[in-house]
Amino acid sequence: MTDADGLTVGEVSTRLGVTVRALHHWDEIGLARPSLRTAAGYRLYTAGDLERLHRVVIYRELGLGLDSIRSILDDSTADVLGALRAQRTQVAERIDRLQQLSAGLDRMIDAHERGMLLTAEQQAAILGPQWNPEWPAQARQLYGNTTQWLQFAELSASRGPEEWQAVADTMADLDRALGDAMDAGVTPGSPEANHLVERHRDVFASYFPLTRRMQVCLGRMFEADPGFAAHYDGVRAGLATWFRQIIDASARAHGIDPDTATWE
Structure with missing residues (x-):
């Protein structure tokens, strides 16, 4: 041309x-x-x-x-060379951000698939010898399509061993407080018992947000499921039932019938 x-x-x-x-x-x-x-x-x-x-x-x-x-x-x-060098710097920064984004996406994918981004050895060291490393995979099979699993995965993606250790320590503190309260004769529906129920909801938010109705369902499971019952009764004999009772009493105070509460 x-x-x-x-x-x-x-x-x-x-x-x-x-x-x-x-x-x-x-x-x-x-x-x-x-x-x-x-x-x-x-x-x-x-x-x-x-x-x-x-x-x-x-x-x-x-x-x-x-x-x-x-x-x-x-x-x-x-200054053509200066403009190109400045652009190269911006591209390098953008590549670094994209690499960080890629790593974050990898962690999020792993968290959705595995639940906890910890090795079996790390799980045992942090959560104790009674912890079964297969539980997260089993939970995904049961709940992988639920909102709560997605929320759990989103939180899990940002956690390493130190963060999980802090969660485990907080849960252990709550277990001790529950056992001490039961020993002290704290009754379901009392201010002390209701405070513990609220504390449980706050602590459980480390996994996913917990509504009062969902908490009632968990209380039933803590008492009925052999694994959970063994855990709480290992803290104090009869604690699984007492824990379910204080959850139910708190729910009634908020207009919820524990007998008909569903996971919502």
């Missing part, structure tokens, strides 16, 4: 792989204007125009803004 010839906007769009809209915009702002017009007024790009457009496309692909590109193309005093 010679300068006497010309390419239409559509032909240039196809040749350079840019949109017609972009070509019109660059024309409007004076960045890359067609030098010729047909008798009917249609834009035609000459060989010189196409060379300039090639340079615009190259710098755009490198991430430079249109004002920077205009300066590089039109200002003989422009």
Whole structure:
């Protein structure tokens, strides 16, 4: 093609792989204007125009803004090397952010699939010898499609061994407080018992937010499930039943019938 010839906007769009809209915009702002017009007024790009457009496309692909590109193309005093170095720095920073995002996505995927991002040895060291490392996988099979599992995974993705140790310590403190309260004769429905129920909801939020109705369902499970019952009764004999009783009493005080409460 010679300068006497010309390419239409559509032909240039196809040749350079840019949109017609972009070509019109660059024309409007004076960045890359067609030098010729047909008798009917249609834009035609000459060989010189196409060379300039090639340079615009190259710098755009490198991430430079249109004002920077205009300066590089039109200002003989422009620090082209400095602009490219600055862009390289920005690209490196963007790559670092993307790598961090990728690592975060990997952790989130692992957390959704595994629950706890801990080895079996770490789980045993933090949660005690009675902990079964297979429980998280079993829980995913049962609850993997629930909102609560998703919430648990989102929290788990940001936790390492130290954070899980803090959760375990907080739960152990609550267990001791429950056992001490039962020994002291604290009765279901009393302010002391209700405070412990609220404390349990706060502590349990380390896994996922717990409504009062959901807490009633957990109380039933703590008493009925052999594994949970053994855990609480291991703290104090009869604690699993007493814990369920104080949860039920607190629920009644908030207008919830424990006998009909469902997981919601």
